[in-house]
Amino acid sequence: xxxxxxxxxxxxxxxxxxxxxxxxxxxxxxxxxxxxxxxxxxxxxxxxxxxxxxxxxxxxxxxxxxxxxxxxxxxxxxxxxxxxxxxxxxxxxxxxxxxxxxxxxxxxxxxxxxxxxx
Numbered sequence: 055x056x057x058x059x060x061x062x063x064x065x066x067x068x069x070x071x072x073x074x075x076x077x078x079x080x081x082x083x084x085x086x087x088x089x090x091x092x093x094x095x096x097x098x099x100x101x102x103x104x105x106x107x108x109x110x111x112x113x114x115x116x117x118x119x120x121x122x123x124x125x126x127x128x129x130x131x132x133x134x135x136x137x138x139x140x141x142x143x144x145x146x147x148x149x150x151x152x153x154x155x156x157x158x159x160x161x162x163x164x165x166x167x168x169x170x171x172x
Contacts, residue, residue, distance in 0.1 A: 056147050061166030068137055072166055074130040074147030084149035084158045086123060088132045090168075092143035099155035100145075101132060114140070137170045144168075 060072040072088065087102035100112050101121035109121050120133040130147050144165040149158040 056149070056163045058145060058147050058163055058166040061145060061168045063169040063171065064137055066138055066170055066172050068170075069133070069135040070137065070168060072132040072134065072145055072147075072168075074132075076128045076130065082125075085152040086121075086130045087148055087150045087155065088119075088121060088130070089146045089148055089157075090141075090143040091146070091165075092140075095143070097146070099150075102150060102155065103130070104152055134168075137168075139170045139172045142168055142170045 055077045057075045057077065058072060060070060062070060064070055082105065085102060085104050087099050089097050089099050091097040098112065100115050101119050102110050103121045103123050111119060118134065118136045122131045132145070134141065144167055146162050146165040148162065150156055151158055
């Protein structure tokens with residue numbers, strides 16, 4: 055079970071840190087990613103991390119977002135800086151097929167809302 059937290063309302067240029075607690079997942083069989091969905095848009099992957107800690111980002115967040123995984127705490131984080139209004143949306147963490155943006159499962163947690171005002 056995955057549980058996101060850390061969302062909120064901020065002004066453009068500010069920062070947020072999202073967290074995702076992976077409960078009941080004893081072994082990492084998959085890689086991890088953060089997705090977001092803005093109203094009226096499809097859910098898109100924004101950052102993913104491979105088992106060897108390599109990270110990948112969608113172009114729109116490259117250089118502003120940093121994904122990390124704490125193996126000891128089994129927690130996934132997303133540090134977001136210099137936020138822009140277009141970063142607004144519901145953010146989800148998910149297990150993915152490694153070397154891809156494909157979700158490993160069909161079920162998604164409730165997500166955490168990010169709103170960035172201009």
